[in-house]
Amino acid sequence: MEINYRLFRRNKNIFSYEGIIKQKEISIIIDVIYMPKVSLVSKEELSRLKNERLVVRDISKRFDNKVILRKITFSINPGEILIIVGPSGSGKSTLLKILCRLIEPDSGQIKLGSINILEQDVLFVRRILTYVAQIPVMFEGTVRDNLLLAPRYLGLHVSEDELVKIIEEVGLNKSFLDMIADNLSVGEKQRVALARALLLDPLILLLDEPTSHLDPENTRILEDLIISLNKRREKTFLIVTHDYNQAKRLGDRVLRLDNGELKEFKV
Numbered sequence: 527m528e529i530n531y532r533l534f535r536r537n538k539n540i541f542s543y544e545g546i547i548k549q550k551e552i553s554i555i556i557d558v559i560y561m562p563k564v565s566l567v568s569k570e571e572l573s574r575l576k577n578e579r580l581v582v583r584d585i586s587k588r589f590d591n592k593v594i595l596r597k598i599t600f601s602i603n604p605g606e607i608l609i610i611v612g613p614s615g616s617g618k619s620t621l622l623k624i625l626c627r628l629i630e631p632d633s634g635q636i637k638l639g640s641i642n643i644l645e646q647d648v649l650f651v652r653r654i655l656t657y658v659a660q661i662p663v664m665f666e667g668t669v670r671d672n673l674l675l676a677p678r679y680l681g682l683h684v685s686e687d688e689l690v691k692i693i694e695e696v697g698l699n700k701s702f703l704d705m706i707a708d709n710l711s712v713g714e715k716q717r718v719a720l721a722r723a724l725l726l727d728p729l730i731l732l733l734d735e736p737t738s739h740l741d742p743e744n745t746r747i748l749e750d751l752i753i754s755l756n757k758r759r760e761k762t763f764l765i766v767t768h769d770y771n772q773a774k775r776l777g778d779r780v781l782r783l784d785n786g787e788l789k790e791f792k793v
């Protein structure tokens with residue numbers, strides 16, 4: 527299949543390439559595609575991990591000698607929506623990418639229960655901590671191709687009804703399934719990227735500015751979806767945003783990242 531062949535080739539480039547974040551972001555889903563058909567995480571293990579806290583301790587990161595994150599410490603409780611707010615350039619995306627192992631920290635610890643995330647296989651990590659990038663990246667082909675790619679390689683069956691349900695859940699019409707993904711607007715791509723992540727049913731969704739390209743009406747649809755996924759399906763979310771009002775609307779807890787430091791933020 528042509529689409530897979532191209533992805534494999536791109537993937538080789540990604541692994542030998544350091545520094546282009548956009549390409550690294552593509553690797554999230556490609557990594558999943560590379561997983562063996564039998565998922566690295568068994569259902570039993572997933573349900574056991576579901577009740578564990580993610581504890582982040584003393585994470586530090588510099589780029590070119592500039593300190594971006596300074597001993598960041600926080601935890602995410604299972605079933606909560608934790609929001610991190612902070613101005614542009616404060617390191618929000620960097621922090622999320624560290625959590626899903628797209629970027630390695632200079633020091634610190636990340637643990638899910640007794641599991642040391644920094645010592646695990648990255649494929650395992652990205653199966654349980656799934657990152658939805660700030661700048662959505664679509665693969666070649668239709669929206670349907672994009673949604674089915676990772677589940678197919680994981681050996682997960684997704685029915686047409688499930689596809690229609692997920693695309694409608696993120697506020698798009700089912701006719702989008704047959705559209706060429708790359709032709710969509712950025713806001714539409716952002717929602718397809720969220721649907722793509724949801725189909726993998728991760729333990730914790732890491733959303734990077736999930737509504738930054740949406741109008742107020744679609745922002746509201748997506749916020750309602752996040753709340754409903756949290757309440758109905760007990761999904762845990764870590765969402766970064768620069769929008770304080772969104773943080774107040776969505777967050778069970780809100781933390782503020784500024785000057786490399788994370789502080790409690792009273793809403």
Ligand SMILES: Nc1ncnc2c1ncn2[C@@H]1O[C@H](COP(=O)(O)OP(=O)(O)OP(=O)(O)O)[C@@H](O)[C@H]1O
Pocket residue numbers: 545547589590594612613614615616617618619620621660768
């Ligand atoms: N690979 C990199 N090499 C060098 N500097 C980097 C790299 N990635 C990020 N930075 C720098 O780290 C800082 C934090 O970037 P980051 O993307 O995490 O910020 P952000 O809070 O997500 O900003 P925004 O709200 O604009 O998305 C910025 O100053 C950025 O230029």
Ligand SMILES: [Mg+2]
Pocket residue numbers: 618619620660734
């Ligand atoms: Mg960012």
